Amino acid sequence: MDELIKLVSVFFRIGLFTVGGGYAMLPMLQREVVEKYKWLTEEEILNIYAIGQSTPGIIAINVATFVGTRRKGLTGAIAATLGMVLPSLIIITLIAAFFTEFKDNAYAKSAFEGVRAAVAGLLVIIVAQMVKKAVTDILGYLLMFGAFSAIVFFKAPAIPVILLGGIIGIIYYSAIAAKNFKASPETNEKNAPAKKPDTDNQQEIEK
Amino acid sequence: MIYLKLFYIFFKTGLFTIGGGLATLPLLHEQTVGAGLISNQDFYDMLAVSQSTPGPIGINLATYVGYELGSIPGAIIATLAMVAPSIITIYVIAKFISDFNKNAYVRRAMRGFRPTAVGMIATAAYFVLVNSVIPGGKNSEPQEGASQIVIGGIFLLSAYLYYKYKPHPVFIIIGSAIAGIIFLG
Incomplete structure (x- = not known):
């Protein structure tokens, strides 16, 4: 207790x-x-x-x-x-x-008009920093722009978009791992990035 | 039945949020604003409050939306629903799987999830820009030229200050509120 x-x-x-x-x-x-x-x-x-x-x-x-x-x-x-x-x-x-x-008070209304503009500014910077951390290769950029366009232009629902991102990740990176393995069987996934820095995420290796 | 609906919305949001609280934004926006439960403006006002008060942003948002739609019971239900998926999955992982992150397939899925989540968070930035900063946005009220310049200035200045000096968001939000009262009142 x-x-x-x-x-x-x-x-x-x-x-x-x-x-x-x-x-x-x-x-x-x-x-x-x-x-x-x-x-x-x-x-x-x-x-x-x-x-x-x-x-x-x-x-x-x-x-x-x-x-x-x-x-x-x-x-x-x-x-x-x-x-x-x-x-x-x-x-x-x-x-x-x-x-x-x-909320309906006139001062509060003006205050929140200012705050919304500031939130937009914060979000833009936060997203830019996330891109640096999370988007490390071509597939990353494709997934990022794909998810953005799917939601903004095609009004796609969010859950299928995120699930699809995971599935594509499994297929793509498994294919790369398989290819690397074929090319040099002694190269396992852990040291592959040393030879091909584009294909594996350093962050994960550190973990 | 609003409580059931709240539970459903936030359980789903909690389940499909991977990463920080901001990752809840697109899904939560779709589930609440998209479903006509709250207005777009209210949503972003809540976001501003959630960012500048103690507690994780995702939880603050859940409590806030829950309260708006179902008063105190609504706040409690939304918050509990939001954390329920975490409790279930993490309990199972902490108990039974010690090297979850070492699984190759899990890691590959995560490498796909992360950029996708960034793209989704970017939609949140896009929508708030279109709605509150860019003139003639679909939800923005018609503004005089001078107000429009002030709004654009607050946007640029906050982005710059946040990028350059990394202050806590609460300072920028308070500053922008004061600027709003002085220049937009």
Whole structure:
């Protein structure tokens, strides 16, 4: 019980002091989970991030669930996740309740006109930075432009688009791996990128 | 039944979000604005609030949309629905599979998912640009020339400042709100 309360309170604090995306909570997570409570090592945290990034769900929640499961099984997972979402639930509910009241206020309207323009500016930069990190080869560019056009110009639904991206990734990179294997049987997937940097993602190798 | 609908929408959004909270944007936009549940403007206002308040953006968005559509029970249901897929998949992975990321097929699928997700997030940037910055966008109200210049200026300045100095988004959002009140009021 003690441990469950601790899980809730630690992740409550992390949720409360994380403003922005899942990466913003990494330093906080390190301080609380690694240094203070020694629940996990630094390396384990980074592995969890890698897994959290590549499984369904928001990274921050995935990390909380993972730490909770490792500590206390399913109840631990629920406790940590609950702690993580509680600050959002409380703060956003308060803001939303207040916001609907003042949304039609003339000042608020002008303020939000400015804010929307700023959000557009932020998103453009965020996308540009993501391109640098996530798009590493020709197929990446094709998938990115393909997904964008499918949604913007053809109004394609989002779920099939993301699923198709994954399927194409499996087919394409498997074909490349098979080709590399044929060309030089001693070259396994792990050291292939050293010879053909375009075909394998360095990030994954580091993981 | 709005609660069931909220649960369904956010469970689906949680399940198909891979990566950070911003990856929820296109799907959530489709499920809420596309379905006529909330207006486009409200959606991007919520995004601005979600980015500048504590907590993961995806969760903030879920709570917010849930509250708008179903008050406090709606907020709770939307948030729980959003995290349910995470709890299920991560629990299974943490319990049974220790080297999930070492599987070659999983890695290849992820290499396909990531650029696709970037393309989808780019659509969010595109839609907010078209709707709130570019003159004559389908949802923007007719603006005087001067207001249009201010809006364009806020857009460019925020992009520049964020690129150059990487401040926390909350500062840019507060700054742009103040600029809006002064120059667009």
